[in-house]
Amino acid sequence: MSEIFKEFITQLVIIEEQDLNKIIANFKHQKVKRNAIILSQGEICTHFYFLITGCVRTYYITKEGQEKTRLISFGDNPVTALTSFITQKPSVEFIDALEDSELLSMSQADFFRFTNEVPGWATFYQKMLEFAFTFQNNRIEDLVTLSAKERYEKLLKERPHYIQRLSNRIVATYLDISQETLSRIKSK
Amino acid sequence: MSEIFKEFITQLVIIEEQDLNKIIANFKHQKVKRNAIILSQGEICTHFYFLITGCVRTYYITKEGQEKTRLISFGDNPVTALTSFITQKPSVEFIDALEDSELLSMSQADFFRFTNEVPGWATFYQKMLEFAFTFQNNRIEDLVTLSAKERYEKLLKERPHYIQRLSNRIVATYLDISQETLSRIKSK
Numbered sequence: 210m211s212e213i214f215k216e217f218i219t220q221l222v223i224i225e226e227q228d229l230n231k232i233i234a235n236f237k238h239q240k241v242k243r244n245a246i247i248l249s250q251g252e253i254c255t256h257f258y259f260l261i262t263g264c265v266r267t268y269y270i271t272k273e274g275q276e277k278t279r280l281i282s283f284g285d286n287p288v289t290a291l292t293s294f295i296t297q298k299p300s301v302e303f304i305d306a307l308e309d310s311e312l313l314s315m316s317q318a319d320f321f322r323f324t325n326e327v328p329g330w331a332t333f334y335q336k337m338l339e340f341a342f343t344f345q346n347n348r349i350e351d352l353v354t355l356s357a358k359e360r361y362e363k364l365l366k367e368r369p370h371y372i373q374r375l376s377n378r379i380v381a382t383y384l385d386i387s388q389e390t391l392s393r394i395k396s397k
Numbered sequence: 398m399s400e401i402f403k404e405f406i407t408q409l410v411i412i413e414e415q416d417l418n419k420i421i422a423n424f425k426h427q428k429v430k431r432n433a434i435i436l437s438q439g440e441i442c443t444h445f446y447f448l449i450t451g452c453v454r455t456y457y458i459t460k461e462g463q464e465k466t467r468l469i470s471f472g473d474n475p476v477t478a479l480t481s482f483i484t485q486k487p488s489v490e491f492i493d494a495l496e497d498s499e500l501l502s503m504s505q506a507d508f509f510r511f512t513n514e515v516p517g518w519a520t521f522y523q524k525m526l527e528f529a530f531t532f533q534n535n536r537i538e539d540l541v542t543l544s545a546k547e548r549y550e551k552l553l554k555e556r557p558h559y560i561q562r563l564s565n566r567i568v569a570t571y572l573d574i575s576q577e578t579l580s581r582i583k584s585k
Contacts, residue, residue: 272544292535324523343480345533353459353463353465
């Protein structure tokens, strides 16, 4: 189980085997059911989560009651509400499970203790932040530079499993379009 | 001149004086005129920029030709097109000077050489990334959870100098509203 996570880390950074084992030993294994809320809006994200299998997403609800999905993971990825994790202020985002899922989690205190103690872990965190920022920025760029149809086509090309495994409702919130628009684009 | 930058760094991280001096010595001082384009869309951001005085912003142009301003700085802040700086792929963002400005710049290669050599500089980069991500996320949250009027009122309360020093056109692109809507809100 933790082998998947180990491989994820060692593909990104150089870290000594004994340091890595010590860090991994501090992660807890956790199973959650489909539709489980892992973090609610208003709660502080006190843990770093890595999704092993299943499907988890982070999203907000706008003041008009619309869901906006920021990130979807089908495993082998961190799924933390990073802003709240960094600032330790209440999260604007929810994290929920779209399928039965298995996660590894580590407390924020342990996580940052290791970034101080283990240089490779600090670099791992740096890579996470770089990925999170560039991913977020690319998402914004897509939203402002591509039409709804172009966003759908890009998703279909780059991440076809999103469209196969997720409901139309979730895909629509990810593309920031209405379900009606999504149905119309798909039918063409 | 570089004292401002030194202070900015040492307020964030612990770094040895001689390491800091070595890093600072690798920054180049640069003056740009109002309206100068520091980075164009399609160019690779090969330098890390720190704004000393003046006013610089990063923005995109949507496919409909609308400007969207991501970040505005009035000095004492990094003003890098971070996605392109990290990935070394062409930038979607422009960087331009809204006032005559003075910057410090360092090549991407030197920047990352120092993150490897100097632990305090790696931590400085980590803090930059944390700030960039949480700032970006807060901006998105504001866009999806606040009305145009609420965004204006928040800016007026938290950053009144934006409204005093910037043209209506720039403030409108920062708040992601039309100039007409901005004028209507201001007149109330």
